[in-house]
Amino acid sequence: MTGVPASAAGGSGAPGAQGTKPVRGGKLGVAAVNEASLWNIANLLTMVRLLLVPAFVMLMLAEGGYDPAWRSLAWASFAIAMITDLFDGHLARTYNLVTDFGKIADPIADKAIMGAALICLSALGDLPWWVTGVILGRELGITLLRFWVIRYGVIPASRGGKLKTLTQGVAVGMYILALTGPLATLRFWVMAVAVALTVGTGLDYVKQAVVLRRRGRASEKAAATEKPSDEGSGGESSPHAGSQDAGSNGRSPDELALEEGAAARRAADGRTAGEEPER
Numbered sequence: 240m241t242g243v244p245a246s247a248a249g250g251s252g253a254p255g256a257q258g259t260k261p262v263r264g265g266k267l268g269v270a271a272v273n274e275a276s277l278w279n280i281a282n283l284l285t286m287v288r289l290l291l292v293p294a295f296v297m298l299m300l301a302e303g304g305y306d307p308a309w310r311s312l313a314w315a316s317f318a319i320a321m322i323t324d325l326f327d328g329h330l331a332r333t334y335n336l337v338t339d340f341g342k343i344a345d346p347i348a349d350k351a352i353m354g355a356a357l358i359c360l361s362a363l364g365d366l367p368w369w370v371t372g373v374i375l376g377r378e379l380g381i382t383l384l385r386f387w388v389i390r391y392g393v394i395p396a397s398r399g400g401k402l403k404t405l406t407q408g409v410a411v412g413m414y415i416l417a418l419t420g421p422l423a424t425l426r427f428w429v430m431a432v433a434v435a436l437t438v439g440t441g442l443d444y445v446k447q448a449v450v451l452r453r454r455g456r457a458s459e460k461a462a463a464t465e466k467p468s469d470e471g472s473g474g475e476s477s478p479h480a481g482s483q484d485a486g487s488n489g490r491s492p493d494e495l496a497l498e499e500g501a502a503a504r505r506a507a508d509g510r511t512a513g514e515e516p517e518r
Contacts, residue, residue: 279336281337284326285323289344292355298310305417317411317412321412327341356415357374357375360411388455399436400444407436411430
């Protein structure tokens with residue numbers, strides 16, 4: 240049996256109790272639930288990716304930056320960084336290993352390895368600087384955009400954004416390798432697709448951010464408009480408060496009914512005593 244004890248999964252403590260959800264991954268899942276700390280496997284992979292950034296730069300620029308052997312080693316380190324990016328996110332979500340460190344370090348590691356590769360390629364003359372500027376400018380702009388609308392909500396990652404990341408990784412990886420002939424031509428077109436996706440998804444994120452901010456501000460205005468009307472009613476929550484009219488002097492329907500009943504009894508008493516009821 241690879242099930243997780245209820246105490247580890249946050250259940251009621253009784254085997255098979257309702258609400259107890261076994262953690263995927265057997266023993267690894269148990270360890271993840273018990274120790275979702277800074278030193279979990281997802282964060283370790285993120286740290287490895289951060290350490291690969293300076294290693295990649297040294298390998299990329301070794302021997303003037305044009306030695307095929309050193310470029311192959313640089314490609315290997317870049318590929319490892321890209322693969323660990325896939326695994327650390329999957330592990331964090333599957334085994335509930337999300338930490339504050341991971342939320343901050345993971346996007347930094349992603350942008351650091353990609354930025355280092357683009358800058359090195361442009362510095363060596365293999366990639367135009369405007370391509371590097373477009374890609375890095377888009378990443379920085381989207382990050383600032385997320386902070387701009389963070390009080391109103393979160394812009395989710397789209398399929399186009401994920402495809403953009405994959406295409407960028409493939410294109411940059413092909414440029415890191417010392418390719419010639421048809422492969423060198425192919426990498427040009429792959430990079431062209433990556434740039435197009437970069438611009439297209441960036442514009443889509445801007446549109447989502449504007450809509451999200453507009454809706455958030457509209458909701459705030461609506462809430463601010465309703466609040467004074469609530470305060471003007473004296474904060475009463477009685478279900479009869481809205482049914483009072485100007486002639487009732489603030490009295491509830493129940494109080495009015497009691498007064499009418501008392502008046503009817505007085506009139507009846509007056510008739511009994513021989514008095515003429517008012518008409």
